[in-house]
Amino acid sequence: MAVVRQSPNMSAIAAALGVSAATVSNALSGKGRVSPELADKVRIKAAELGYVPSLTARALRTGRSGVLGLVLPDIANPLFPQIAQAIENAAAAVGYGVLIADSRGDIATQTEAINRLLERGVDGMVVVPRRATRIADIGCPVAVIDTPSTPGNTIAADHWQGGELIGRHLVQLGHRRVLLIGTHRDSNVQNDRIGGVKAGLGPGVDCDTLWIEKVEGEGGEGCLLGLADRVAAGFTGFAAVSDLSALRALTELQRAGIGVPERVSVTGFDNLIWSPVVTPALTTVRMDLATIADLAVAALMRAIEAEADADGAGSGRVSSAPDRVAMQLIIRQSSGPPGPGAAPYPAPGPYPLHAKIPTHPTAGEPQA
């Protein structure tokens, strides 16, 4: 029962050329020791035959799989797509593949997920730890993306500095009473962001923090945050520590008839997909995920190299020189001067119509 071969192997190329497999290997890997002419012939023949190297065989031989694991705290997190995309790109750029593992927000599952990845022989892994979790030393290099203030962190966005950006922005707008909105008291990311916002606001601003303990759970649905009361109490700035909370705040305020941004400002974090399209568009701050991913992968590559050289298990958390990358403020319409009439905000209407309205839209065919 011969295995179905999808493409020729090195021996086939070697046979076709009357040389040895070792020579084909050397020629293709470009590690020298083969005359330029022969190397060319080999390359040409390989292309001609549609040769695709077996990464599995290479992995078995070299002990390196060429695969990185990505474990995320909660795959349902709206930030996940961006992180996954950034890591996948960074990994692909250095010839690595990415195996995903979902930890479903659960600590036990996170450990299982890591083990599954280990069994599959990943050379290293990127983990975005579930909040309030530390990653133990496992059998391979690990790059942790959390916050700069977390022990064991490898690389992360500078959440504190991002918070400062928001704080300064709000104070410049003239806000003097700001409500911070977070969802998880035990999240390092959120605490850093909140610390940063307060620092950015400075001592002259009165602020309070509202923790929405379970934004997702049953009962979280449709439960209002009491923001209208806050407005009545004099709050004019609402700085959510995530775009999801910001959206929640924005819609609640609008629903209560409170003008954003004429009367109050709302800001978020992370520049999630909806932030540019809601009305008013959400002021937020974004992470440079591409850079973070590049640095995380680079750190992993260094550790993997080192492990191979040192022969000893260089496994463990990996660190890199700059452990934080700056966040960037994106000012949109949801933040403006406090108080009625303070800003010349473009009134809602007339509405520019940028979309075409077909008279006879085409529909797909039903299959029933």
Added chain:
Amino acid sequence: MAVVRQSPNMSAIAAALGVSAATVSNALSGKGRVSPELADKVRIKAAELGYVPSLTARALRTGRSGVLGLVLPDIANPLFPQIAQAIENAAAAVGYGVLIADSRGDIATQTEAINRLLERGVDGMVVVPRRATRIADIGCPVAVIDTPSTPGNTIAADHWQGGELIGRHLVQLGHRRVLLIGTHRDSNVQNDRIGGVKAGLGPGVDCDTLWIEKVEGEGGEGCLLGLADRVAAGFTGFAAVSDLSALRALTELQRAGIGVPERVSVTGFDNLIWSPVVTPALTTVRMDLATIADLAVAALMRAIEAEADADGAGSGRVSSAPDRVAMQLIIRQSSGPPGPGAAPYPAPGPYPLHAKIPTHPTAGEPQA
């Protein structure tokens, strides 16, 4: 230069027990041919030594990698997390790993992504094709998740039926003039959904379709859809074909001072993360992604088996008996009877305060 061994191999177990590696293999795989007692001894010794099988070696030997590829049209799609999670879980349940590939919404990149996966030796792949794209036969089994009406589709949510659910809901609420909102004319998914909504609304309802051509591009930001004019023109139902568009519609209407759901209803699609938390919470329809993923993976497993048996390349698109799975309507506050005062919707206030407000919130430490 011995490779760093993280765990003993079969030979080590065999040596420790004075038996052959073949016997260890047979005992561990449970494929019989080993006395129960010996098998037990082997298992115990394996556990004792912390044996972890090398999936790479197994892959090389059997020609099966135990890995599935997942290629997504646009990893930034907010639905991605749910799909990835569902596929990862379904795959893990049958002992498979999942390698991701990002096609960045680009057709050429989609092909590259597929090739990268192929080179890594995936046994099969799940692809959610970019809209208006067909997946050519590649060298391995492929499960396509698109729409039941798309040729080559393996399994998908019944988008048309989901649309019908929305249509019927709106017509029951009394809406007689409905605006459908979509973003991509060439999307089979959106066209099926729109067809379904129209079918559900029936002939008695007047409807029109608004295509927001580039919701993401520059210039899409903050550009209003002219919904207030639509309301003035008598539209009371706004059925978006995605929750993102629904959110856009909802906030635009709110911003214009139009009460949702007292005056108009807004509905979405997909039950994305924000739909339960906005105010008013979004009525939407959800796919049963877990079932879809299970069926896709099961179809792939069958094809992989068949390929091994048939010896010939059974590669190509895979089909399964039921190619569609029903969608489920989730009624929330954003949809209600049309016209002012028609519904006893709970007025915005007094606000129940379900969140605790700490006096001295703890902040993380700045690292500057």
Added chain:
DNA sequence: CTGAAAGCGCTTACAG
């Protein structure tokens, strides 16, 4: 500059 040989860790006919 090129080749023969060994070996990564498994699984699988085949013999005993």
Added chain:
DNA sequence: CTGAAAGCGCTTACAG
């Protein structure tokens, strides 16, 4: 019921 042997496709010292 158990073992010796071959081999998946590579890479890497080591000889020539």
